[in-house]
Amino acid sequence: MDDFDMLNAPSAGNGVGSEEDPAAAFLAQQESEIAGIENDEGFSILDSGDVPSSLGDTNGESNGPSDAYAAISNADRLQAEPESLRKWREEQRERLEELDANSRQQETEWKEKAKVELEEWHARQNEQLEKTKTNNRAAEEAMISDLDENNPGTEWERVARLCDFNPKSSKQAKDVSRMRSVLISLKQSPLVR
Known part of the structure; x- marks a missing residue:
């Protein structure tokens, strides 16, 4: 007897070889349960169209056009969702x-x-626009009236009005203090021709 024959031989000492395989027994049991479910009366109604005697009417009366409709409604009732799920869906x-x-x-x-x-x-925007228009018109009228005044000797005053002499508001990077001082002196004492 070689080593492989010893593995195949039933052993009498431990009792494992004399018994049936537990996995095979479990599979056989599951197959028989599945076969029982497949042959259950509730599932075979829709396949064959015949109504089993346990689900059919015992009085011989029909509840609809045919017994097949009654069988389908009974099968639907068997497969209906639980009450808790129905309530949850409604809620x-x-x-x-x-x-x-x-x-x-x-x-x-x-x-x-x-x-x-x-x-x-929109109301605020229109109000602001009207204020801006009014201010612009007033400034334009003032500028036109200043242009109309062409009095000799007032040229430097008009130049001084158009120039900004405030050094803090000047945004230029160059130093224009000399020009500013010259314009101010010309405004105070204009040149005589």
Whole structure:
């Protein structure tokens, strides 16, 4: 006897070789249960169209156009979802409808609020525009009246009005203090021709 024959030989000492394989027994049991489920009366209704006697009417009366419809309704009743799931779906649907209604209401409120704010913004913009137009017209009229005045000897005063002599407001990087001092002195004592 070689080494491989010893592995195949049943051993009487430990009892493992004399028994049936537990995995094979489990598989056989599962197969028989599956076969029982496949042959169950509730699932065979839709395949064959015949109604089993346990599900059919005992009085011989039909509840619809044919016994097949009764069998389908009974099968549907057997496969209907549990009451807890049905309640949850209804509550969820109601919650979603309520949230949708709230979001639609909030959306309309936001639209109304945005409309009011937009109207206020347009009113402020128009008011600011009118103020700017009024100021520009007044400045233009003043400038036109100054241009119309062509009195001899007032040229340096007009130049001084057009120049900005405030050194703090000057945004130039160059030093223009000499020019500013010359213009101021010419304004105070104009040149005589």
